[in-house]
Amino acid sequence: MPAIVFSQVGKTYRGARGPLRALDAVSFTLAEGEFFGLLGPNGAGKTSLISILAGLSRASEGTVTVMGHDVVADYAAARRALGIVPQELVFDPFFSVRETLRNQSGYFGVQRNDAWIDELLAELGLADKADANMRQLSGGMKRRVLVAQALVHRPPVIVLDEPTAGVDVELRQTLWKFISRLNREGHTVLLTTHYLEEAEALCSRIGMLKQGKLVALDTTSALLAGTASTMLRFKSDDPLPAELAGAARVTGRIVQLAARDAAEVERLLSRLRTAQVRVEDLEIGRADLEDVFINIMHGGGKAS
Secondary structure: OEEEEEEEEEEEEEEEEEEEEEOOOOOEEEEEOOOEEEEOOOOOHHHHHHHHHOOOOOOOEEEEEOOOEEEEOHHHHHOEEEEEOOOOOOOOOOOOHHHHHHHHHHHHOOOOHHHHHHHHHHHHHOOOOOEEEHOOOHHHHHHHHHHHHHOOOOOOOOEOOOOOOOOOOOHHHHHHHHHHHHOOOOOOEEEEEHHHHHHHHHOOEEEEEEEOOOEEEEEHHHHOOOOOOOEEEEOOOOOOOHHOOOEEEOOOEEEEEOOOOHHHEEEEEEEHHHHHOOOOOEEEEOHHHHHHHHHHHHHOHHHH
């Protein structure tokens, strides 16, 4: 049985300036035990899709199922199968961390699971905060509690919506170590993130949304293989020649140019020398998921 099925999902919002098409016939399936990355720029439709999955919004067209349960017709069963970590820091200020997790357990009818709560607290670095009031926690600690809340009823499907946005490196490492363990144990994970290096390291398969449409869907390795295999990265204060400027990715002083093979690397370096572009800290490495993402978002790829 698939863990999640999105079938021809569409969503239209009605606004003052007329209808806004947020999702357009989006279809893909997550297998049980898969670690899937859903990527896209702001406004691509990721939040709309997650909201429909969570039952917070209804699709205008199409259907969504979780572990075989329709999110509309069988909402309660579908929601029990999901553990969702939202983007926003939403918490009840009147309870301690442990009380918050016990209350969350009660929402799903789960009782006498203090052993699992203790394990969550330990795994997420919250053991010494168990009796602290939620108001006393830092933003990073509150984020850890949100993760624990999502997992407290042991859902088979875990949805992480920008879980590491604005958090420190320690939390990222702690979170990914624990989530990877749960994935190895059979939990399905759906991740949305703007940190593409996380998606590349963690996700076996990637889907990309652009303006409400699914524009790429493949294994991470296949997406990486489908773009330029080599990237030139260097620093420079000099303007690039016009034929290179159009293909370059420039971030401050850092310039990146794609190359297919060694011959193209030499051609690019020769052109830079001819144009008297001063190159500092030159690196030659493989393309990464960010390169793939930018290529597809600028029209260089399509859904498989």
